[in-house]
Amino acid sequence: MSHPPDELVRRLAAGLRAAELYAPQHQLVQRSVQALAGACTAFLADAPAVVVGFIGDDVVVNDTRLGKGSASLTGLVRGLRDREIEKITVHRGVTAAEIQAFLAELAAKRARTPLAERLAARDVRRIVIGKLSIEEVEQDQVGIEAAKRVYNTAVQSAESLWEQAKAGDKPDPNTARRIIDSLANIVTQDRTSLMALTALKKYDNYTFTHMVNVAALSMAQARGLNLEGPLLREFGFAALMHDIGKVNTPKEVLNKPGKLNEEEFRIMKQHVIDGAHILRRTPEMPALAPIVAFEHHLKQDLSGYPENIGHRKLNLCTMIVSIADVFDALRSNRPYREGLATVRIKTIMHEKDSPAFNPVLLRRFVNLMGLFPVGTIVRLNSEEVGVVTAEHPEDPFRPQVKVLYDERGQPLESPILANTWERDWRGEFQRAVVESVDPDSMELDPLTAL
Ligand SMILES: [Fe+2]
Ligand SMILES: [Fe+2]
Incomplete structure (x- = not known):
């Protein structure tokens, strides 16, 4: 059986038209989704992916240039050009649900968020849109290698934030913003790579990787709650800076193997107060940051520290950050012990009647992370x-x-x-x-x- 490229493109055009005209549940939409899914599956039987490119008025499927087509093709080409889409890549394993979501989002003309973001939010992973002209750059910006670069840069910047705070200066909010922006991109576009990165165990620069990991893990959770834009970034900021008060904690206490004695613990606890102070005197930091720094060792029942703070309701961001914080701390290698296996972490975090975490957020987090996500x-x-x-x-x-x-x-x-x-x-x-x-x-x- 042959699978003429024109058929695929015709199905795509028909699907888009149907999605523009009718509600997603409409029979015509459903039928065209099925038809397009069929055309894709047939194509993907002998290739891992199929690329549909739009160059000028031409349509190219893989390496085959289609003849000047019907009015419907011209309409499709124009429609995609309006949306600045030059290339659609469909990967093997694509599901009808993904196709349906893709068509619906493609048809949604008034949406404010970029299409790529909306697709990510709907978990459309096997249909990727892009531009032909910047293909190389684009390839560069996704995948584990790109994520690694972003991550390493973020860790370096986190170190300079730390040094600034340590020297008594204000941590530069622009540096923090750059970290958060770069992480926000990966968190929305390539979560798998990001999660793989935060799973790397390194203890030589634990302080800074911990900052970045907690920021990334918190933003991923926030994304999972559908937060985006400025609020997502605020959460990222607060998470990144949660431990900044530790610039005042002596190294011996910070890296002490084994349990802290009473006096040492008293010193350790001071970091939540110091952190709040440092962040409060940096007006460009979001107001959320000192709150989270202050609250992040408080449990649901307000045990933990700082002690005797009276009644309060923990901030949502605090609850998210404390999950990310404990998860990362347990997982990372510290000078005094090996990183724990993910399984043990889960056990600890799930200890019955643990008041430490918000149970709903915790369950979502465990699902989000998967214990052993693909690629681990x-x-x-x-x-x-x-x-x-x-x-x-x-x-x-x-x-x-x-x-x-x-x-x-x-x-x-x-x-x-x-x-x-x-x-x-x-x-x-x-x-x-x-x-x-x-x-x-x-x-x-x-x-x-x-
Ligand atoms: Fe802390
Ligand atoms: Fe921490």
């Missing part, structure tokens, strides 16, 4: 190492893993695809994920390993 490098109980290729819808502890290294750390010639939810004839699991592994330590790029 994991160690199995068999000592093999692999990359998570799919999540198990019901049991986040048991993903599908592509095993890349055997139990002695030797790379496998042909990787094994292991479904860790499968049991052997005795009813026992053959493999289980023990922990996630820093891809850097394996010199492994999780995304190319996928």
Whole structure:
């Protein structure tokens, strides 16, 4: 069976027209979504992706230039040009739901947020819009490599914010803004890469990676609650600066292995007060920042510290930041202990009757993170190492893993695809994920390993 490119484009044009004219539930829309899905699937049977490009009045599918077409094609080309879309890439595995959402958003002419953002918000991952002319740049801005660059820059800037505060100066709000803007982009466009980055375990510059991680993890949560724009950024700011009061905490206390004694704990607790002071004297910082700095060690029942603050309702941002804060602190390597496996973190965070976190936000966070999101490098109980290729819808502890290294750390010639939810004839699991592994330590790029 052949799958003429014209058919795909005709279906696309018809789908867009239907979506412009009728409500999403309308029969005609539904039918054209199905038709377009069919055309895509047929195309994607022998290629991982299909690219539809629009150059001038021409339409190009992969490398095939379509002849000057019918009026409907001309309409499509013009419509997309108006929307400044030069390229639509559809990836294998695209679902009817994604196509439907894509058409609906494409048809929504009065929407204020950019199309790419709306698509991300609706979880349309396998249809990507772009421009032909800036293809290279664009490729550069997504993916783990780009995320890594953004992340490393953010960590460096966080360090300079820290140094400014430490020297008694105001932390430069512009530096903070740049960090937040760059993170906001990844959080909306490429969450998977960002999550993979924050999962890297590094302790040499824990202070600064912690700032950036908490900001990223908090913004991702806020995005999940549909916050966007200036408020999303304010949350990012507050999260980034939550521990800034620690510039006054002596190193011996900050990095002390083991439990703090009473006096040391008293010193440690001071960082929430100092943080609020530092941020309050920086008027360009959002008002939320000192509040979150002040509140972030308070639990739902107002235990924790600062003590005796009377009755108050914790700010939503505080509750989000404290989840991100504890999660990152437990996950990261500290001088005195190894980073905990994600599983243990989940156990701790879920301890029954723990008043530490807002239960609804916590549940959302755990779902958001997935325990072992796709792309995570994991160690199995068999000592093999692999990359998570799919999540198990019901049991986040048991993903599908592509095993890349055997139990002695030797790379496998042909990787094994292991479904860790499968049991052997005795009813026992053959493999289980023990922990996630820093891809850097394996010199492994999780995304190319996928
Ligand atoms: Fe803190
Ligand atoms: Fe913290």
